[in-house]
Amino acid sequence: MGSVMGRFFSRGFRGRRRPREQAESDRVPPGQYLVDGFPVLSAGPTPRTPLDRWDFSIVGEIDAPKRWTWGEFRELPSETFTRDIHCVTKWSKLDTTWEGVSVDTLLGGAETAAGYVTAFCDGGYTTNLPLEEVTGGKAWLAFAYDGEPLEPEHGGPARLLVPHLYLWKSAKWVRGLRLMNGDEPGFWESLGYHNEGDPWREQRYRGD
Amino acid sequence: MDEQRLDGNAVGGLLGEIFPFEMTSAETACAGCGATSGVGAAMVYAHGMGTIVRCASCDNALIRIARHNGGGMGQYWLDLRGVAYLKIEEAT
Known part of the structure; x- marks a missing residue:
């Protein structure tokens, strides 16, 4: 019913943006366009590390390095969250829903003087971020997308998700964070x- | 599937924009595993961010190329850290 009326009225107001379109365009950063699909960009072969050989670690400038097996990682408290994502190749996708463990939870108040992190991954990929860009509820280690386990093509079993930055910062197949005093450019x-x-x-x- | 994987000949055009020689027939030695091969026999992954030429033996990134408009100027970024050497035949 509502859609029929919407169609009727949009004919009458051609050229004027409907509120929904306006709301969506406000969420698209400059130079980006919206996609419905989920494009895959890979810079190498897709790693397929078995879960019994997967672990995640936090190393570097930290008093006590941390490490989780897959089972230990999945026992950590997780969050379901919906965010817009933006790829530097100019596509954006609205309202993507993920489940993951907040980087705040992983760090767990660890003592560190580090100002930067480098995420390191199966396949050798790296990306660098200021520590403050992955703390304060801004980044997750995501293991599910749209209610399903994260597909290898999209970075499964787990990827970093830092949705407020271009998606190359959301490292696929991530295996750990290295806390660093200095910044070091990634891949x-x-x-x-x-x-x-x-x-x-x-x-x-x-x-x- | 690695649908973005191409064979090394796919990078010939891009390398040809940078080097004045036919590069697919150039010989590379991998700085990772030491394997030698023609560039045309390497593995290429190409998408909107850049092109990565990988060793067919060990997947090490041999050559990385990005072509973009940083600062509004068209530019190539070329990283050859993954190759021990490139042997390029002079044009005949």
């Missing part, structure tokens, strides 16, 4: 991509 950051990658400031490339 794409060392090939001319922006060090921070904020889509709302359109920080795509070094120099942007």
Whole structure:
């Protein structure tokens, strides 16, 4: 019923944006377009590490390094959250729903003087982030997408998810975080991509 | 499936924009495992962010190329840390 009326009225007001369209466009950062699908970009073969050989660790500038097996990781408290995601290749996807463990939970108040983290992954991928960009409820270690276990193509069994930054920062197949005193450019950051990658400031490339 | 994986000949055009030689017939030695092969026999992963040429023996990233508009200027970024050497035949 509502859709029929909506169609009727949208004919009458052609050229005017409906509130829903306006709301969506306000969520699309500059230079981005919306997609319905979920494109896959891979810079190498898709790793398929068996869960019994998977672990996640926090190493580097930390008093006591941490490590979880898959079973231990899945016993940590997790959150279901819905966020918009933005890829530097210009597609954005609204309202993606994930389940994961907050990086705050993983760090668990660990003592560190580090200002930066490097996420490291199966397959050798890395990405660098200021520690403050992955703490304070802004980043998760996600293991489910849309209610299903995360597919290997999308980074399963677990990927970092930092949805407020371009998606290359949300490292697929992540196996750990290295806490660092200094910043060290990761895989794409060392090939001319922006060090921070904020889509709302359109920080795509070094120099942007 | 690794549907974005191509064979090394797929990078010939892009390398040809940078080097004045036919690069698919160039010989590479992998800095990771030491394997030698023609660039055309390597594995290539290409998408909107860049092109990665990987060793067919060990998947080490041999050559990484991004072509983009940083600072509004078209530019190539070329990372050759993964190769011990490239042997390039002079054009005949």
